[in-house]
Amino acid sequence: MAREENFKEELRSQDAPRNLNRHEAAGYPYSQSLKMLLRRLKVVTTKQDDKFANLLVAVGEFGTFQRRLVALTFIPSILSAFFMFADHFVFTAQKPYCNTSWILAVGPNLSEAEQMNLTIPRAPNGSFLTCLMYLPVPRNLDSIIHFGLNDTDTCRNGWIYPDAKKRSLINEFDLVCGMERKKDTPQIVFIAGLLIGSLVFGLITDKMGRYPAILLSLLGLIIFGFGTAFVNSFHLYLFFRFAVSQSVVGYSISSISLATEWLMDEHRAHAIILEHCFFAVGTVLLTGIAYSLPHWRLLFLVGGVPAFPLISYIWILPESPRWLMMKGKVKEAKQVLCYAASVNKKTIPADLLDQLPRKVTKASVLDFCKNRQLCKMMLVMGCVSFTISYTYFALTLRMTALDVSLYFSHVFPGIMEVPARLCCRFLLQKIGRKWSLAVALLQAVIWCLVLLFLPEGLKSVKVLVLTLGEVSLAATATVLFIHTAELLPTVLRATGLGLVSLASAAGAILSLTTIRQTLSLLPIFFCCVSAIAGFSVSFLLPETQDQCLSDSLDHSSQMGNKVGDMTTEDTSSDDMSEEAAKNTVLNAQILKLDPYPVSSTALGRINEGEADSQAP
Structure with a gap:
């Protein structure tokens, strides 16, 4: 072993000047290379301090398991956008007129135009008034046509919508003639549901876990999203919208938490960005579907049907091992990690699994x-x-x-x-x-x-x-x-x-x-x-x-100081001498942080040295 170490030291001393000459020949800027190397060194040190990050490296940073996990977030994100903005498309403007079918009792063969001409007063510009009607009189049709009607009142028997091309909530529940303000109510109710759901699902996700919170929110999308198509009153519609808004925000919170705790570094950011991109795709799809469908109930039916296959998430969605670890469920955390490693065709060293902390970490919203x-x-x-x-x-x-x-x-x-x-x-x-x-x-x-x-x-x-x-x-x-x-x-x-x-x-x-x-x-x-x-x-x-993710409150409170120290270190590095920069580059070569490969001859000599050291 001593022979091997001496040989490797000699190899480093021979390769380092050659690599430095490469830097000098290319005019490599020491200040930039130094910043890059310091950053990479800090990343390596940070990952070494985070035992769970080492586990994720052993599992596979972004293998088949992680790609599948990210893909599972796409469909619920589309549905979340679908149900979130559906209110904008179910209040299609409709022009109402009073229902004056009473005149059909004396003139059953009247057309709709003739009926409106006899029973609905006109504005000064000649158009029909939308919220007034002539009161019924005990006269025959000829007398009404000859003498006309004089007494007016507000609509007594509902409204008709002769120019309507779509069935919307307006002509479904007659939100006209003094009821227009109710058109703004669903949006306010929906946002109120977001407000309450943010607090409720935040607590549920941290107390019960990411997996049950996601399942609960998906169940809410199925029941209250799809079920909105069958409501028979405007107040029931508001209740369903209030409930589905909580499911939308609940899925957003729990899915981001799960993706954050399963992924590392840039993969974590990419997963959340893609999830939000599919949310935008859901908005575009909603607009196209709403434009083509003639009935508001069909909109919720079409949007709710894709939610039913999400029931399969019960069997394919994993729990966050970080959350399990913080709750002291070490056995379950090991099982989830081993399963992820098997999907990625990796093997986790036993000593890494044994390093998982077994202490339960408690926290509350008061913290x-x-x-x-x-x-x-x-x-x-x-x-x-x-x-x-x-x-x-x-x-x-x-x-x-x-x-x-x-x-x-x-x-x-x-x-x-x-x-x-x-x-x-x-x-x-x-x-x-x-x-x-x-x-x-x-x-x-x-x-x-x-x-x-x-x-x-x-x-x-x-x-x-x-x-x-x-x-x-x-x-x-x-x-x-x-x-x-x-x-x-x-x-x-x-x-x-x-x-x-x-x-x-x-x-x-x-x-x-x-x-x-x-x-x-x-x-x-x-x-x-x-x-x-x-x-x-x-x-x-x-x-x-x-930076490594913080798991406990102690680590979180120290993050600001740690980041400040790192920033100071970056600033002071610009003042280092040229000789110090060269030494840093050389040390990075030894630590194999630079991408310059060792020659094949040198690798052969290393292999020969290792074979000699293992010989009896």
């Missing part, structure tokens, strides 16, 4: 108040989430005020959100989570400012700016969820995501209830102020790129 570092992070993330939601809904309502086609206002942003979110992937890799969030928020600030100073009359330009603002905010939301999931500890990850979603729902409700009151530029000014505030506080969040 967000007790833990100072965690409290600060939650306040910042909640502020950013509130800003994104408030501004997004404000821009959406502004688009509605411009009388833009309902289908265009959903298809165009939905299509653009996919490349926008995919671009976040490169931002996250190049500049990290913290700066990616700041850049995305800065874009939203810019579009809001442009909209604020646009002159009146440029409708097409305003529509374009509003669309770009919505797309920027959608991408910002994706980056925020990635950053939030990585910042929070495993024991409170879902609860924290729920609180962030709660802040988002609060921003949406405030936007819906206040911005509808005015069409002036004041709401856009408030959007600019809130976006600037969110942009400013986002710099208070620590960076999580290439």
Whole structure:
């Protein structure tokens, strides 16, 4: 063994100058290579400190098991978008007229036009009034035609919709003539469900596990999403929408938690980005289906049928081993990890499995108040989430005020959100989570400012700016969820995501209830102020790129200090001398961090040395 070590040391000393000459011949910038090497060294050190990361490496960082797990999130994401925005397409505008079928008793052969001409008063411009009718009189048809009718009243026997091309909730439940305000109620009820579901499912996901929370939310999509097609009253419709909204946010929280805890590094971000991209695809599909279907009940039937195959998730969806480990369920965690390794055709060393901690880690929602570092992070993330939601809904309502086609206002942003979110992937890799969030928020600030100073009359330009603002905010939301999931500890990850979603729902409700009151530029000014505030506080969040996930509250509270130390180390590295840079490059060669291969002759000598050392 001593002979082998001496030979390897000699080999290193011979190869190192040659590799350094390669750097010098190419004019390799030492400062850049030094930063890259320091970063890679920190990544290696971080992974060594995270025992669970070592396990995931042994299981396979992104093998068949992980790819299948990511693919399983696609269909529920499409359905979530389908059920989330369905309200926008079931209130197709219908022009009502009073039901005056009483005249058919004296004139059964009257056509619909003749019936309306005799029984419905006209406006000064000659059009029929929609909410008034002539009262019945005890006269025959000839007398009514000759003398006409005089006494009017509001509709007594319901309404008819002769110009309606689709069956919507308006003509299903007669939301007309003083009942128009009820058209806004489902959207407010849905967001209220998001608000309550964020807190409820956040707690359920952390207490019961990611697996049962996902199954519970999928069950809610099946029962309340598909079941909406069979409601027989408007109040029952509101109840079903309230219930399905909780399932939508519950799936979002639990699926992000599961993907975050099963995947590593860039794969984790890619999985959440793809999940949100399929959410945008669901919006586009919803628009196309709603345009082609003649009845609102068919819309929920078509959207609910694909939810039934999701019952198979009972047998194919895994639990998070990190969550099992924190709950002291070491045996179950080992079983899940071994199964994942078998799917990836890997073998986990027994000593790695034995290193799993057996201590149960307890935490509650009150820890967000007790833990100072965690409290600060939650306040910042909640502020950013509130800003994104408030501004997004404000821009959406502004688009509605411009009388833009309902289908265009959903298809165009939905299509653009996919490349926008995919671009976040490169931002996250190049500049990290913290700066990616700041850049995305800065874009939203810019579009809001442009909209604020646009002159009146440029409708097409305003529509374009509003669309770009919505797309920027959608991408910002994706980056925020990635950053939030990585910042929070495993024991409170879902609860924290729920609180962030709660802040988002609060921003949406405030936007819906206040911005509808005015069409002036004041709401856009408030959007600019809130976006600037969110942009400013986002710099208070620590960076999580290439950092191991925190499992306990102690680790989470130390993250800010650790990241600060690393930043200081990066800054001070620029002042190192050229000789120190050379030594760092040489050491990296020895540690095999650089991609320069060892020659085949040298490898043969190593093999010969190992064979000699093993000979009797």
